[in-house]
Amino acid sequence: MEVSDFKRYNLNYLAIIIGIIFIFRSIIISLSFNQITNSYLLKIIAIIVASLIAVLGIILFNKDYKITLALYIIAIIGLILGHYTGIYPFVFFALALILAYYEKDKSDNTNLIDSDSHFFGDEPKEIKKVPEKNLKLIPIVSLILIILLSLSITVVSDMEVNDRANAINITDLNAVTTSEYGYPQVNITGKLTSSETFDSVSVKTYWYDELGTQISETYDSGIKSEIKKNQTYQLDSHYYGQKDAKMPIKAEIVVKDLKHDQIVYSKNVTY
Numbered sequence: 001m002e003v004s005d006f007k008r009y010n011l012n013y014l015a016i017i018i019g020i021i022f023i024f025r026s027i028i029i030s031l032s033f034n035q036i037t038n039s040y041l042l043k044i045i046a047i048i049v050a051s052l053i054a055v056l057g058i059i060l061f062n063k064d065y066k067i068t069l070a071l072y073i074i075a076i077i078g079l080i081l082g083h084y085t086g087i088y089p090f091v092f093f094a095l096a097l098i099l100a101y102y103e104k105d106k107s108d109n110t111n112l113i114d115s116d117s118h119f120f121g122d123e124p125k126e127i128k129k130v131p132e133k134n135l136k137l138i139p140i141v142s143l144i145l146i147i148l149l150s151l152s153i154t155v156v157s158d159m160e161v162n163d164r165a166n167a168i169n170i171t172d173l174n175a176v177t178t179s180e181y182g183y184p185q186v187n188i189t190g191k192l193t194s195s196e197t198f199d200s201v202s203v204k205t206y207w208y209d210e211l212g213t214q215i216s217e218t219y220d221s222g223i224k225s226e227i228k229k230n231q232t233y234q235l236d237s238h239y240y241g242q243k244d245a246k247m248p249i250k251a252e253i254v255v256k257d258l259k260h261d262q263i264v265y266s267k268n269v270t271y
Contacts, residue, residue: 012058068107173189
């Protein structure tokens with residue numbers, strides 16, 4: 001293929017297509033590993049919409065390259081507001097933006113007059129077609145759509161945070177203290193239920209003496225990472241002190257959602 005033949009192709013199209021391939025590949029993979037929530041689905045929708053806006057930029061390139069430049073920028077903004085974390089689509093979308101600008105002469109919006117036409121001066125003058133008014137509305141509508149999706153993601157995410165914060169409940173708490181051969185021991189049991197599913201949690205107990213000083217912290221041995229919705233789990237927290245050490249008189253049970261780095265439950269137990 002000669003260089004002149006290669007120049008006939010719009011390379012910004014190719015960059016967008018490659019970026020979209022990376023996007024859908026990552027979506028398919030993430031669906032296999034992530035818990036599907038409303039906010040997660042909205043993020044996927046925002047990312048897909050951003051991809052479609054980029055495709056629209058390809059379609060309109062021959063109408064007006066400036067519209068395409070605007071749509072490529074909005075597509076990149078859509079990926080950001082959709083919380084997309086992969087790097088390659090951003091690289092290829094940015095590359096497409098640059099290529100579209102340098103390939104603007106291939107757009108019908110910017111043409112040179114025919115070589116057989118008469119003109120004044122030494123060079124043919126550039127004739128620019130004025131884009132249709134409706135075309136100018138497309139980037140504006142696209143940006144509004146992306147912003148509305150972003151606001152929806154924020155609102156739904158906040159609602160899910162509140163739901164997670166009220167999902168955990170621990171009942172039937174019972175604390176038993178013993179001191180054998182001078183070694184203080186405490187065992188706290190209970191039942192943990194949840195109205196939501198958590199992919200990764202930690203259940204930690206903080207132990208305090210009579211002055212309110214934390215003297216130890218332990219992980220619950222009965223709950224392992226995942227908590228399923230509407231299931232009951234046995235809480236089992238143990239404290240083993242050194243010989244002749246102070247007996248803790250209070251414990252704080254803390255359940256943390258590790259995936260979202262959020263404390264979803266906290267309860268003080270005095271015994």
